[in-house]
Amino acid sequence: MCLxxxxxxxxxxxxxxxxxxxxxKSMRQGQADRLRAQDRRxxxxxxxxxxxxxxxxxRWIVQHDQDARDVVQDAYVRAFxxxxxxxxxxxxxxxxxxxxxxxxNWLKRYEAEEKLxxxxxxxxxxxxxxxxxxxxxxxxxxxxxxxxxxxxxxxxFREVIVLYELEGLSYKEVAAMLGxxxxxxxxxxxxxxxxxxxxxxxxx
Amino acid sequence: MxxxxxxxxxxxxxxxxxxxxxQLDMEAHLAACLTCKKAAEAANNFRFSVRMNTRFYKAPPxxxxxxxxxxxxxxxxxxxxVSRFWRPLACTAGILVLGLSFAWAWIxxxxxxxxxxxxxxxxxxxxxxxxxHLLDIxxxxxxxxxxxxxxxxxxxxPVADLADVGYxxxxxxxxxxxxxxxxxxxYQYQGHFINVFVWPAASHAIDFDVQSQQGYxxxxxxxxxxxYLIISELSPADMEKFExxxxxxxx
Numbered sequence: 001m002c003l004x005x006x007x008x009x010x011x012x013x014x015x016x017x018x019x020x021x022x023x024x025k026s027m028r029q030g031q032a033d034r035l036r037a038q039d040r041r042x043x044x045x046x047x048x049x050x051x052x053x054x055x056x057x058x059r060w061i062v063q064h065d066q067d068a069r070d071v072v073q074d075a076y077v078r079a080f081x082x083x084x085x086x087x088x089x090x091x092x093x094x095x096x097x098x099x100x101x102x103x104x105n106w107l108k109r110y111e112a113e114e115k116l117x118x119x120x121x122x123x124x125x126x127x128x129x130x131x132x133x134x135x136x137x138x139x140x141x142x143x144x145x146x147x148x149x150x151x152x153x154x155x156x157f158r159e160v161i162v163l164y165e166l167e168g169l170s171y172k173e174v175a176a177m178l179g180x181x182x183x184x185x186x187x188x189x190x191x192x193x194x195x196x197x198x199x200x201x202x203x204x
Numbered sequence: 205m206x207x208x209x210x211x212x213x214x215x216x217x218x219x220x221x222x223x224x225x226x227q228l229d230m231e232a233h234l235a236a237c238l239t240c241k242k243a244a245e246a247a248n249n250f251r252f253s254v255r256m257n258t259r260f261y262k263a264p265p266x267x268x269x270x271x272x273x274x275x276x277x278x279x280x281x282x283x284x285x286v287s288r289f290w291r292p293l294a295c296t297a298g299i300l301v302l303g304l305s306f307a308w309a310w311i312x313x314x315x316x317x318x319x320x321x322x323x324x325x326x327x328x329x330x331x332x333x334x335x336x337h338l339l340d341i342x343x344x345x346x347x348x349x350x351x352x353x354x355x356x357x358x359x360x361x362p363v364a365d366l367a368d369v370g371y372x373x374x375x376x377x378x379x380x381x382x383x384x385x386x387x388x389x390x391y392q393y394q395g396h397f398i399n400v401f402v403w404p405a406a407s408h409a410i411d412f413d414v415q416s417q418q419g420y421x422x423x424x425x426x427x428x429x430x431x432y433l434i435i436s437e438l439s440p441a442d443m444e445k446f447e448x449x450x451x452x453x454x455x
Contacts, residue, residue, distance in 0.1 A: 036279040037279060037411055037412055037413040037425075038411040038425075038426075039279065040275050040276065040278075040279040041411065041425050041427075041451070043275065044272065044275065044451075045427075045451075048268065048271075048272075051263045051267065051268055051271070052260075052261075052262045052263050054263075055261055055262065055263035055264075055267065056260050056261045056262070059261040060261070065264070068261070069264065069267055069270075072263065072267065072271070073267070073270060073271050073274055076271045076274065076275060077274050077275065077278055080275055080278055080279070081278070142253070142257055143256075143257040143258075146253065146254060146257040146258055147257065147258050147259055150254075150258050161254065161258075164219070165251070165254050165255050165258070166255070166258065166260050170221070171216070171219070171221045186213075186215065186216045186221070189215060189219075190212075190214075190215040190216075193215060193247075193250065193251070193254070196250075196254065197250055
């Protein structure tokens with residue numbers, strides 16, 4: 001960069017040579033840092049718009065606000081580290097895949113704690129108490145019911161509903177993200193809806 | 205297609221995810237079979253109901269800021285250069301050589317053009333703080349400032365309204381950078397003035413993180429072929445916040 005030309009070609013003393021080697025290395029490092037300022041801004045411009053989408057997905061997977069925050073933050077850092085692997089196609093699906101993986105890792109790590117602390121409460125009890133819907137069922141009540149049933153669906157069903165209905169991904173995108181065939185997405189989504197329907201007594 | 209087959213494909217049908225030939229077969233069957241038609245309607249209603257009645261969790265306020273801070277740390281912004289530099293170098297080199305190269309690299313670090321530009325911006329900023337030099341147009345209304353500035357230049361600088369996040373728009377003026385007239389948009393935050401220089405990045409697109417120079421904090425970036433350089437006496441951390449807000453509000 002700012003090195004005089006003669007100094008680059010032939011170092012004139014041993015001392016200078018050492019100094020040159022290291023300073024060039026440091027300067028490359030400095031250059032890399034500056035490039036990364038640029039990368040960071042580009043990264044933010046591409047991926048920060050998916051913050052809500054990522055939080056929603058993480059929140060539905062880990063089912064806890066603070067944990068979802070941590071997952072999403074972690075997902076952004078991971079995605080940034082792997083930014084050079086991003087090929088510019090479908091940034092949303094790319095980032096949501098990372099978010100999902102991060103959330104799964106989180107679940108794995110905290111599974112024991114999850115079972116102990118968060119799952120044993122009355123959370124599962126009130127599903128039995130839910131009444132059959134009245135004709136004049138207000139949408140607030142329906143909302144609550146569907147919400148609760150979805151919260152209790154097993155993760156593999158819950159996530160296809162969230163990815164397809166809430167995140168608006170296509171079958172193809174869901175298939176790519178989950179690493180399963182499109183036909184499996186179709187049947188899994190179908191079964192998830194079936195369970196959701198039964199659980200919420202919809203249309204009975 | 206028989207009714208069993210239809211039932212299996214019903215969800216994909218209401219989702220509009222079937223391939224065209226199947227979709228058409230399906231429609232033909234539904235036109236003829238009342239039971240299946242009702243099932244399709246129910247499936248469709250249910251799908252709508254799920255979308256309407258389950259929560260989309262929006263990211264809590266503040267998470268964006270936390271993430272940006274984490275990314276800054278990760279990208280080794282110059283505020284955090286010590287920790288990034290020390291670890292790898294300390295392992296590989298002798299301390300003497302390291303010290304020397306370090307000092308040297310630090311001096312040689314900033315890009316030459318950037319350095320000239322920064323020096324210019326600092327002198328512009330300092331001069332702008334002298335009496336009656338800050339503003340050519342005084343208005344807190346972006347719709348007043350923008351046309352005024354645009355009328356004096358050959359490009360249109362965006363003027364963001366940041367009042368809701370605490371940065372008061374004071375107005376603007378025309379200044380000089382890289383030997384050309386540029387827009388300087390002026391904000392005030394906690395008694396400090398912030399100069400935002402905006403100009404087309406014809407030959408030299410800038411991009412550097414917040415740094416401190418001569419008691420000023422400044423940083424620059426490039427967006428939509430415009431260069432942005434912001435400078436003020438705010439702390440570097442406050443300057444990062446301002447940078448984030450401004451980048452969010454300029455398209």
